[in-house]
Amino acid sequence: MSTAEQNQGLAASEVTLGSSAMPKSSSHKPSGHARRIQIPDRLLGWIIPLSILFLWELFARAGMLPPNWLPAPTVIGETIYELAVAGDLWRHVGITLARVAVGFLLGGTAGTLVGGLTGYATIARKLLDPLLQALRSVPSIAWVPLFLLWLGIQEASKITLISLGAFFPVYLNLSVAMRHVDPKLLEVGRLYRLGSFKMVRRLIIPAVLPEYVVGLRSGLGLAWMFVVAAELLGASSGIGFLMLDGQMTGRAAIILASVFLFAVLGKTTDWMINAAGQKLLGHRARID
Amino acid sequence: MPTSLSLQSGTVDLQIAQKVFAGSQGEILALRNAVLTIDPGEFVCVVGGSGCGKTTLLRIIAGLDTDYEGSVFLDGTRITSPGLDRGLVFQEHRLLSWLTVHDNIAFGLANLPPTERREKIRHYVSLIGLDRFEYDYPHQLSGGMSQRVAIARALVGQPRVLLLDEPFASLDALTRMRLQQEILRIWEAERKTVVMVTHDIEEAVYLADRIVIMSPQPGNIKKILPVHLPRPRDRADREFVRVRKSVHDEFFTPGALAEDSGGS
Numbered sequence: 001m002s003t004a005e006q007n008q009g010l011a012a013s014e015v016t017l018g019s020s021a022m023p024k025s026s027s028h029k030p031s032g033h034a035r036r037i038q039i040p041d042r043l044l045g046w047i048i049p050l051s052i053l054f055l056w057e058l059f060a061r062a063g064m065l066p067p068n069w070l071p072a073p074t075v076i077g078e079t080i081y082e083l084a085v086a087g088d089l090w091r092h093v094g095i096t097l098a099r100v101a102v103g104f105l106l107g108g109t110a111g112t113l114v115g116g117l118t119g120y121a122t123i124a125r126k127l128l129d130p131l132l133q134a135l136r137s138v139p140s141i142a143w144v145p146l147f148l149l150w151l152g153i154q155e156a157s158k159i160t161l162i163s164l165g166a167f168f169p170v171y172l173n174l175s176v177a178m179r180h181v182d183p184k185l186l187e188v189g190r191l192y193r194l195g196s197f198k199m200v201r202r203l204i205i206p207a208v209l210p211e212y213v214v215g216l217r218s219g220l221g222l223a224w225m226f227v228v229a230a231e232l233l234g235a236s237s238g239i240g241f242l243m244l245d246g247q248m249t250g251r252a253a254i255i256l257a258s259v260f261l262f263a264v265l266g267k268t269t270d271w272m273i274n275a276a277g278q279k280l281l282g283h284r285a286r287i288d
Numbered sequence: 289m290p291t292s293l294s295l296q297s298g299t300v301d302l303q304i305a306q307k308v309f310a311g312s313q314g315e316i317l318a319l320r321n322a323v324l325t326i327d328p329g330e331f332v333c334v335v336g337g338s339g340c341g342k343t344t345l346l347r348i349i350a351g352l353d354t355d356y357e358g359s360v361f362l363d364g365t366r367i368t369s370p371g372l373d374r375g376l377v378f379q380e381h382r383l384l385s386w387l388t389v390h391d392n393i394a395f396g397l398a399n400l401p402p403t404e405r406r407e408k409i410r411h412y413v414s415l416i417g418l419d420r421f422e423y424d425y426p427h428q429l430s431g432g433m434s435q436r437v438a439i440a441r442a443l444v445g446q447p448r449v450l451l452l453d454e455p456f457a458s459l460d461a462l463t464r465m466r467l468q469q470e471i472l473r474i475w476e477a478e479r480k481t482v483v484m485v486t487h488d489i490e491e492a493v494y495l496a497d498r499i500v501i502m503s504p505q506p507g508n509i510k511k512i513l514p515v516h517l518p519r520p521r522d523r524a525d526r527e528f529v530r531v532r533k534s535v536h537d538e539f540f541t542p543g544a545l546a547e548d549s550g551g552s
Contacts, residue, residue, distance in 0.1 A: 184378070184380065184382055185382060185384065187352065187382075188382050188384075188395070190352065190370055191350065191352065191370045191376055192370070192372070192395060192396060192445075193369070193370055193371065193372070202395075203384070206384070206386045207386075209386075282386070283386075283425055284385065284386055
């Protein structure tokens with residue numbers, strides 16, 4: 001035990017020395033005397049999560065954590081692996097992704113249309129915005145009983161709930177952004193005699209694009225939140241169902257595996273939409 | 289003088305009886321009896337304090353403001369809307385942040401075949417001396433450079449009249465002086481009629497063939513002062529100082545503010 005400790009200590013100091021004496025990045029400044037560890041910023045964020053995982057694993061292996069409550073990370077990994085081999089994983093992930101995709105597409109499209117309309121035409125805003133703001137203040141989960149009653153427990157009610165979640169951020173961001181386009185820029189459009197169509201295409205759309213992308217991102221985030229709600233409230237497939245199943249059968253590993261899957265999928269799709277947004281924004285994405 | 293050289297026209301005939309704004313405390317008479325004819329190729333500076341209606345005057349010529357009594361003609365045609373025959377530069381550059389210098393200038397162009405379009409834009413990029421920045425974005429430019437791009441955008445559509453609304457007001461003194469020289473150079477190269485609104489007396493004396501002095505409440509033309517100094521003008525020249533003082537004295541009673549020698 002003491003030798004192991006000593007070894008670890010040695011190894012650690014070696015790492016310290018090694019990394020300071022020979023920086024990995026094409027040693028343009030071989031400062032031998034500086035005893036500072038150089039860690040790239042993007043790796044800094046990994047230190048704490050990895051340490052937690054490591055300690056968690058350590059405590060779990062030492063039997064200090066009840067395995068039916070908090071199984072070790074490797075056990076969770078194994079669970080995911082088993083689900084993948086059995087083929088269940090793909091079915092659940094597939095159906096959840098499909099729900100999010102369809103719901104986000106429907107809600108996002110509706111948000112874009114209604115947001116665009118209310119942002120462009122004052123009369124549409126005066127007619128629709130008070131109603132939509134009132135509806136927005138209802139916690140969306142509160143609609144679930146009604147959706148279940150109207151649409152049954154099949155896909156329709158789930159998709160509707162997810163669409164509702166995705167709708168509001170897209171609607172709100174686009175509508176507000178369009179209303180706040182700098183009148184001074186619109187005057188430039190008037191000066192160069194742009195018709196309504198060109199005014200929208202050449203001035204308004206580019207001007208509101210950054211806010212619109214933000215709206216899409218939060219819409220997607222809410223779509224993920226609502227797919228969990230929808231699947232927990234009655235589904236026979238999907239990651240949310242898997243979660244519920246884990247709870248019913250008392251298998252914490254399955255619940256945690258589901259949480260992990262939601263995290264990975266949510267982050268991945270957010271990254272995708274962000275990348276698409278950056279591409280759309282072109283050079284403007286790099287300004288700030 | 290440019291009048292004899294220019295084949296193109298660019299006569300602005302102002303006959304504004306009055307322009308009223310609806311304010312919160314009733315109506316405000318922004319302009320009254322503004323009558324003035326600006327000759328083709330002439331450089332006119334409109335000078336006045338805030339609220340004298342000088343910007344309103346310019347917006348009326350630009351066609352952005354059509355709600356007034358009277359009429360304004362460009363080469364005999366009544367102005368009823370904005371048009372590419374007049375180029376306007378605002379106090380702020382108002383460039384579109386998502387477009388390059390090239391595309392921002394292109395914004396001032398009507399539909400043209402691509403090659404002609406590119407050549408025209410390149411010509412104006414060179415004229416304002418920003419060849420190296422043609423594909424940069426506005427946020428990469430300084431204030432003075434941005435305002436030059438705005439001038440190019442106003443000129444690229446080949447207007448007969450260039451309208452400038454305090455275009456250098458937000459720039460630092462040195463940049464402002466450089467751009468004043470620049471606008472003279474461009475004016476001499478392009479032979480446009482220029483109407484420039486400013487509150488800077490020295491700027492007006494440095495640039496103008498004629499200075500239109502306006503007074504507020506109600507905004508009207510108080511005096512029109514020809515400037516007969518040869519160009520390039522020397523700001524320290526005795527005649528220059530004398531003209532500047534005479535403009536200055538139109539705003540302040542002589543003696544009362546003797547030590548404040550204009551310039552602002």
